[in-house]
Amino acid sequence: MAALPIALTSGEPAGVGPEIAPKAWAALKDELSFFLIGDPRHLPGGTPVVEIADPSEAPGAMARGLPVLARDFGAPRVPGRANPVHAAHVVGAIAEGVALVQAGKAAAITTNPIHKKALQDGAGFAFPGHTEYLGHLAGRDRVVMMLACSALRVVPTTIHIPLRDVPGALTPALLEETIRITDADLAAQLGQRPRIAVAGLNPHAGEEGAMGREEIEMIAPLLDRLRGEGFTLLGPLPADTMFHPPARARYDVAVCMYHDQALIPIKTLDFASGVNVTLGLGFVRTSPDHGTAFDIAGTSTADPSSLIAALRMAKEMAA
Numbered sequence: 046m047a048a049l050p051i052a053l054t055s056g057e058p059a060g061v062g063p064e065i066a067p068k069a070w071a072a073l074k075d076e077l078s079f080f081l082i083g084d085p086r087h088l089p090g091g092t093p094v095v096e097i098a099d100p101s102e103a104p105g106a107m108a109r110g111l112p113v114l115a116r117d118f119g120a121p122r123v124p125g126r127a128n129p130v131h132a133a134h135v136v137g138a139i140a141e142g143v144a145l146v147q148a149g150k151a152a153a154i155t156t157n158p159i160h161k162k163a164l165q166d167g168a169g170f171a172f173p174g175h176t177e178y179l180g181h182l183a184g185r186d187r188v189v190m191m192l193a194c195s196a197l198r199v200v201p202t203t204i205h206i207p208l209r210d211v212p213g214a215l216t217p218a219l220l221e222e223t224i225r226i227t228d229a230d231l232a233a234q235l236g237q238r239p240r241i242a243v244a245g246l247n248p249h250a251g252e253e254g255a256m257g258r259e260e261i262e263m264i265a266p267l268l269d270r271l272r273g274e275g276f277t278l279l280g281p282l283p284a285d286t287m288f289h290p291p292a293r294a295r296y297d298v299a300v301c302m303y304h305d306q307a308l309i310p311i312k313t314l315d316f317a318s319g320v321n322v323t324l325g326l327g328f329v330r331t332s333p334d335h336g337t338a339f340d341i342a343g344t345s346t347a348d349p350s351s352l353i354a355a356l357r358m359a360k361e362m363a364a
């Protein structure tokens with residue numbers, strides 16, 4: 046019996062998602078099977094499309110073209126310009142992808158990039174991103190964002206919030222849940238518990254209280270308690286010196302305090318093939334690490350490498 050296909054969501058039609066999906070199909074058609082949930086009108090002219098009525102048809106269709114579970118998004122696509130008419134359909138494709146995974150019709154979900162502001166404006170989307178929406182659909186109170194490439198894995202503890210709100214949002218409970226979910230999910234993936242490096246919040250990890258006290262008052266006591274339970278934890282480490290190659294060799298994943306502390310190193314190291322993974326969902330979700338790239342949408346120049354890596358990782362994790 047053919048392996049279950051991966052559900053790939055449309056993402057923002059005005060972005061590069063419709064352009065990288067056919068490129069990923071061309072690269073992967075002999076390696077794995079997936080199907081796009083989206084509007085076939087949004088795909089570039091000349092894309093070989095096979096419309097399917099059910100995910101079970103995707104493996105057999107891969108050799109002929111990109112399998113598409115066709116949905117009418119209400120309007121054609123204008124590259125670089127989000128259309129509010131699309132917004133509810135973009136959200137609906139994510140919900141449908143999750144439902145198909147939960148029904149045992151798809152092995153995993155891989156999401157094309159969404160434009161968060163366009164979904165807020167067009168559909169009143171109440172979530173900061175996929176991560177939180179997927180957690181909601183999965184019925185989980187808390188899930189974790191991880192970005193991974195061959196050189197590094199990073200987890201931001203706080204995600205899409207303004208920088209000024211980070212210190213208030215960083216609670217011992219939030220950090221503890223983040224570390225516990227990261228440890229459990231990576232142990233299942235790696236076959237052994239991960240070595241987790243934890244960043245400080247402040248310059249020089251607070252320099253013994255001279256530059257901030259979150260490390261002394263919150264992070265270090267929590268890490269000490271979790272070490273007592275058997276977690277392998279380094280830190281709190283100064284964030285500026287934990288990402289060079291010898292430092293990275295000492296851990297399997299870096300838990301960071303806020304979005305850019307985590308994402309700048311990985312996107313600098315490997316923007317082309319980094320993958321965004323949601324941990325703690327109970328099913329597999331991956332995504333390219335990049336966004337909608339409105340500035341190059343419509344030019345056919347978008348690099349599909351990160352989507353290809355995301356689909357490969359979804360297959361490997363779901364196996």
Ligand SMILES: NC(=O)C1=CN([C@@H]2O[C@H](COP(=O)(O)OP(=O)(O)OC[C@H]3O[C@@H](n4cnc5c(N)ncnc54)[C@H](O)[C@@H]3O)[C@@H](O)[C@H]2O)C=CC1
Pocket residue numbers: 061065157158159160161162175321332333334335336337338339340341346347348349
């Ligand atoms: N998983 C998701 O749904 C994600 C969504 N976003 C959203 O995307 C939107 C735009 O975000 P930005 O910060 O501008 O980041 P972006 O990743 O869309 O673009 C940053 C730069 O990288 C380039 N780039 C991105 N992907 C590329 C590709 N495949 N090939 C070649 N060049 C590429 C763009 O042209 C641009 O110059 C925002 O609404 C953001 O929230 C951002 C990251 C992930």
Ligand SMILES: NCC(=O)COP(=O)(O)O
Pocket residue numbers: 173174175176177190308321332
């Ligand atoms: N910066 C990462 C990003 O925006 C992806 O977020 P999500 O949509 O996967 O939650």
